[in-house]
Amino acid sequence: MMARVTGHGGRGKAPVEHRPRIRAMRMTDVAHVHAIDSAVSAIPWPRHMLHAELGKSGTIDIVCVIGNEVVGFVLASRYADVWHVLNVGVRPDHWRRGIGRLLMAEAITRGDTVANLGYTLEVRVSNTPAIALYRTFGFIDRGVRPGYYSDNNEDALIMWRGGDPDDVGDGR
Numbered sequence: 001m002m003a004r005v006t007g008h009g010g011r012g013k014a015p016v017e018h019r020p021r022i023r024a025m026r027m028t029d030v031a032h033v034h035a036i037d038s039a040v041s042a043i044p045w046p047r048h049m050l051h052a053e054l055g056k057s058g059t060i061d062i063v064c065v066i067g068n069e070v071v072g073f074v075l076a077s078r079y080a081d082v083w084h085v086l087n088v089g090v091r092p093d094h095w096r097r098g099i100g101r102l103l104m105a106e107a108i109t110r111g112d113t114v115a116n117l118g119y120t121l122e123v124r125v126s127n128t129p130a131i132a133l134y135r136t137f138g139f140i141d142r143g144v145r146p147g148y149y150s151d152n153n154e155d156a157l158i159m160w161r162g163g164d165p166d167d168v169g170d171g172r
């Protein structure tokens with residue numbers, strides 16, 4: 001379900017846009033992305049890592065905005081011959097409105113535009129919503145990294161969409 005256009009700016013003013021839009025993440029979004037990540041992740045990225053990610057080449061760093069508010073993000077980096085989806089988050093008050101799907105679809109569209117590569121990611125084995133989201137994009141289970149998450153020693157499920165897991169080098 002997508003968010004709808006519901007508001008207006010009052011008589012004589014332009015309508016307020018309530019449809020979700022995707023755009024490139026900017027340095028000025030970092031505080032908002034950090035706030036979302038802190039709300040949804042047990043191990044949020046420190047701000048300096050978000051800043052550093054934005055400064056790199058070979059990344060897909062996008063946000064979803066509604067009006068002027070950042071409501072979600074995806075960070076992905078190209079590692080050797082695969083896109084690695086590093087982090088995904090949607091503000092909890094916007095869950096189940098299609099924002100995560102919109103972000104993943106745009107990230108994959110942008111990745112495919114740059115190069116025809118596969119995509120990989122790690123996700124907590126208990127994270128049913130995210131695993132379900134990734135499966136809708138054709139990600140499949142390719143293995144487990146035991147004890148990957150430092151907060152509770154939880155295993156990570158390794159998922160791939162296309163690409164060849166055996167072809168990946170260890171360089172970025």
Ligand SMILES: CC(C)(COP(=O)(O)OP(=O)(O)OC[C@H]1O[C@@H](n2cnc3c(N)ncnc32)[C@H](O)[C@@H]1OP(=O)(O)O)[C@@H](O)C(=O)NCCC(=O)NCCS
Binds near residue numbers: 089097
């Ligand atoms: C995972 C997450 C990004 C999904 O975002 P979202 O905007 O709520 O997802 P969408 O509304 O676009 O849902 C798309 C699909 O994902 C799956 N999904 C999303 N939330 C789900 C849930 N709570 N239970 C089961 N499936 C779910 C469904 O297949 C859904 O399709 P449907 O609504 O047609 O059934 C969001 O729950 C989140 O931010 N979680 C915390 C952070 C996180 O886990 N990030 C991933 C780290 S690897």
